[in-house]
Amino acid sequence: MRPAQPAVLTLDGLQSLVEALKGRGHRLIGPTLRDQAIVLDDIDSIADLPKGWTDEQDGGHYRLIKRGDDALFGYAVGAHSWKRFLHPPVLRLWQAKRDQGSVHVVPEPKREERFAFLGVRACDLHAIAIQDRVFLGGPYVDTDYKARREGAFVVAVNCATAGGTCFCVSMNTGPKVSSGFDLVLTEIIEAGEHQFIVEAGSDAGREVLAELPQRAAAQAEIDAAEAVVTQTAASMGRQMRSDDLHELLMGNLNHPRWDQVAERCLTCANCTMVCPTCFCTSVEDASALDGSEAERRRRWDSCFTMDFTYIHGGSVRASPRSRYRQWMTHKLATWIDQFGTSGCVGCGRCITWCPVGIDITEEVHAIRESESG
Numbered sequence: 001m002r003p004a005q006p007a008v009l010t011l012d013g014l015q016s017l018v019e020a021l022k023g024r025g026h027r028l029i030g031p032t033l034r035d036q037a038i039v040l041d042d043i044d045s046i047a048d049l050p051k052g053w054t055d056e057q058d059g060g061h062y063r064l065i066k067r068g069d070d071a072l073f074g075y076a077v078g079a080h081s082w083k084r085f086l087h088p089p090v091l092r093l094w095q096a097k098r099d100q101g102s103v104h105v106v107p108e109p110k111r112e113e114r115f116a117f118l119g120v121r122a123c124d125l126h127a128i129a130i131q132d133r134v135f136l137g138g139p140y141v142d143t144d145y146k147a148r149r150e151g152a153f154v155v156a157v158n159c160a161t162a163g164g165t166c167f168c169v170s171m172n173t174g175p176k177v178s179s180g181f182d183l184v185l186t187e188i189i190e191a192g193e194h195q196f197i198v199e200a201g202s203d204a205g206r207e208v209l210a211e212l213p214q215r216a217a218a219q220a221e222i223d224a225a226e227a228v229v230t231q232t233a234a235s236m237g238r239q240m241r242s243d244d245l246h247e248l249l250m251g252n253l254n255h256p257r258w259d260q261v262a263e264r265c266l267t268c269a270n271c272t273m274v275c276p277t278c279f280c281t282s283v284e285d286a287s288a289l290d291g292s293e294a295e296r297r298r299r300w301d302s303c304f305t306m307d308f309t310y311i312h313g314g315s316v317r318a319s320p321r322s323r324y325r326q327w328m329t330h331k332l333a334t335w336i337d338q339f340g341t342s343g344c345v346g347c348g349r350c351i352t353w354c355p356v357g358i359d360i361t362e363e364v365h366a367i368r369e370s371e372s373g
């Protein structure tokens with residue numbers, strides 16, 4: 001693959017990118033404003049992007065606030081991740097209909113839709129790579145995930161703003177986008193100019209970029225784009241040493257901290273719902289009251305619910321302590337045994353969207369400190 005030559009796109013150029021992707025038949029998903037939050041949804045033009053907004057995030061805290069400029073990507077990740085499009089919250093697996101006394105199974109239609117994702121951050125690209133490993137990398141390939149993932153065009157964005165709960169630097173997953181993208185943008189607003197330094201990361205990206213109104217980036221503009229990620233890396237909201245987590249957590253399975261966190265944890269499962277890598281599901285059946293049809297659905301589930309581990313006689317993990325410990329040790333330790341990487345990309349969502357502000361980095365610090373003391 002040829003090395004990507006950085007180019008400059010104006011706002012009109014960005015709109016041309018949106019049109020080029022839609023013209024190629026992609027369903028374009030990107031950040032937009034809804035319900036006082038930045039959420040991922042269908043995008044028709046750059047006018048749908050959250051121009052001039054940023055977010056304030058902390059443990060159990062998320063607020064939108066106005067920026068002093070018209071940045072289109074000047075915020076960190078929100079509650080939604082790309083998981084909801086590649087691994088949707090509810091998926092019908094099959095349906096059956098009764099017809100003149102016999103029952104026949106109706107096959108699910110083949111998915112023809114191809115996504116284009118606009119505004120994917122470095123941490124979320126790593127999260128997609130982790131889910132690729134889970135759904136595509138083992139002996140069982142998830143055919144629905146595969147169909148959604150194939151042909152998806154990824155326009156990534158280098159983060160210019162670290163959220164209050166971000167710790168991608170600690171997890172080596174950001175803020176600079178390094179792989180897994182077709183195009184990557186760095187937004188620069190300087191001296192009255194609003195533009196994007198863009199690089200291609202794939203042949204598909206180069207092909208689309210070649211169609212857009214653009215010019216070659218000057219060295220000063222490439223340096224300015226580098227400075228954006230350097231500054232973001234220096235302003236992470238959280239930090240967590242990550243090189244010894246397997247040993248630290250697996251060596252402390254009976255630490256009193258698990259009881260302390262369990263006193264605060266509501267076992268609401270928010271953290272698993274917002275996490276871009278959590279993938280657990282349950283399968284449920286539903287039928288019409290008149291018996292005319294039935295369907296089987298797969299829906300997101302969570303290790304925080306009692307039902308998730310219910311087998312004959314009760315739940316395997318009956319206490320909040322055991323459920324929180326299962327989640328955190330899987331995410332940061334046993335995920336490595338299972339899939340070869342951490343299950344955490346440092347996006348901070350589980351901290352922001354925990355209603356009682358439980359902070360995975362703080363829990364690790366507490367166990368580490370008691371060890372070193």
Ligand code: SF4
Nearest residue numbers: 265266268269271354
């Ligand atoms: S850690 Fe927070 S978000 Fe997760 S289950 Fe407990 S209370 Fe809910």
Ligand code: SF4
Nearest residue numbers: 275344345347348350
């Ligand atoms: S565990 Fe928390 S910080 Fe880590 S990837 Fe999941 S939501 Fe993000």
